[in-house]
Amino acid sequence: MTVTEQPDTVAVRASTQRRRGYILLAIAAWNVWLWVTRIRNLVADAGEFSAAFVGVHAALYAASLGLAGVLAVMGVRMLRDARGGRP
Numbered sequence: 001m002t003v004t005e006q007p008d009t010v011a012v013r014a015s016t017q018r019r020r021g022y023i024l025l026a027i028a029a030w031n032v033w034l035w036v037t038r039i040r041n042l043v044a045d046a047g048e049f050s051a052a053f054v055g056v057h058a059a060l061y062a063a064s065l066g067l068a069g070v071l072a073v074m075g076v077r078m079l080r081d082a083r084g085g086r087p
Helices: 014-044 051-082
Strands: none
Touching: 014 051
């Protein structure tokens, strides 16, 4: 018995891929709105907290914004692939 090679990609309908791309973009937009709002609140109330508290939370917020950027890039690439763009 021989084993056949499996393809590296799985066929996904364009409509499904578009929907997934829009979902990723929506999650990224929500994350950006959420964390920018929290950063604004942290800066406004920075005098009430220690510098370490502000620094740690600012780093966590920046990491979350970085994740939102990754999700946005994935969403844009999915949309581009769904319309027949770059492979």
